[in-house]
Amino acid sequence: MAVYDIAGLRVNMKNKTGRTAKQAAAYLSENQKEENIGIVIDVSEERILNAMREHPELNHGDWEYMLTSLDFYTELLRYSGILLHSSCVVVDGKAYAFSADSGVGKSTHTNLWLKHFGDRAHIISDDKPAIRLIDGKVYACGTPWSGKYDYSTPEIVELAGICFLERSEENTIKKADTGRAVFNIFSQTVRKLNRDKMENLFDVLEEIFAKVPLYEMGCNISDDAVLTAYNEMSKNIK
Numbered sequence: 001m002a003v004y005d006i007a008g009l010r011v012n013m014k015n016k017t018g019r020t021a022k023q024a025a026a027y028l029s030e031n032q033k034e035e036n037i038g039i040v041i042d043v044s045e046e047r048i049l050n051a052m053r054e055h056p057e058l059n060h061g062d063w064e065y066m067l068t069s070l071d072f073y074t075e076l077l078r079y080s081g082i083l084l085h086s087s088c089v090v091v092d093g094k095a096y097a098f099s100a101d102s103g104v105g106k107s108t109h110t111n112l113w114l115k116h117f118g119d120r121a122h123i124i125s126d127d128k129p130a131i132r133l134i135d136g137k138v139y140a141c142g143t144p145w146s147g148k149y150d151y152s153t154p155e156i157v158e159l160a161g162i163c164f165l166e167r168s169e170e171n172t173i174k175k176a177d178t179g180r181a182v183f184n185i186f187s188q189t190v191r192k193l194n195r196d197k198m199e200n201l202f203d204v205l206e207e208i209f210a211k212v213p214l215y216e217m218g219c220n221i222s223d224d225a226v227l228t229a230y231n232e233m234s235k236n237i238k
Helices: 018-027 045-054 060-079 106-120 178-186 195-211 223-233
Strands: 002-006 009-014 039-042 081-083 086-091 094-099 121-125 130-134 137-141 156-167 172-175 214-219
Touching: 002 018, 009 018, 009 060, 018 060, 039 060, 045 060, 060 081, 060 130, 060 195, 081 195, 086 106, 094 106, 094 137, 094 223, 106 121, 106 223, 121 137, 130 156, 130 195, 137 195, 156 178, 156 223, 172 223, 178 195, 178 214, 214 223
Parallel strands: 009 039, 094 156, 156 214
Antiparallel strands: 002 009, 081 130, 086 094, 086 121, 130 137, 137 156, 172 214
16 A cells, blocks of 8 residues: 545555556655555455446556545545546636536636646646635645546645536626536536435535635636636635
C-alpha cells in the first residue's frame, strides 16, 4: 500500500498500476507511515475481472481507475465531501466549478479562462474535483481521478461558485433554481449508494447549497462567455 494526501485526507491505496498509479503520483504523501488514515482503497483483482467480464470494452487499467475513484468518492461522504463531475478552474486563489453533461463544453470553457487570465489561472481538476466542507467553508480539491488528459493539481482552494452549463447562442447567467440544482448535482455525482450513504449525500448537498452560490448559464464557448461567468460569479467574493 501507499499513502496519498487527497482532499485534505490521508488515503491508503493498494494495488495501483498503470493509469491509476501515474495519475496518483503527484498526490503521494511525504509521510508514508500508516497513521491517521482517513480512507482505505483496496480494489481486489476479482472485482476488476468481474467488471471486465460485464464490460469487456474497458481494459484492466480503466476498471482499476474507475473502481478506485468510486470507492474514494463513496467514502468521501463520511468527510462532508462529494464528487462533482465538472471542470474546475482557479483564478486569483478562488475556484469556479463548471458542471455539465459530457460534450456540452465545460473543459473548453475553462480552457478559455486559462487563455483569458493567463498566469492568474490554472485548472485544479478537469473531470472530478472533490467538493468538501472543511471548518465551515466549502473547498474544491484536486484528485487523481482527473480524466483522460490528467489535468489536476493537488490543492485545496475555496470554492466561489458552482455553475451548470448549457449550450446557447447567447451568454446568460443567473442564480440556479434550488430544485433543478439538486437534480443537476445528483446527475453528476456518485449515485449507486446504499440508504445510509444516500442520506449522507443529501446532508452534504444541503450544507454546500447553504454556503456556495449556484448558477445556471447558457454559454456559447467564447471569451465573452468567460467574462459573463466571471463577472457574475466573482462579484460577491470578499
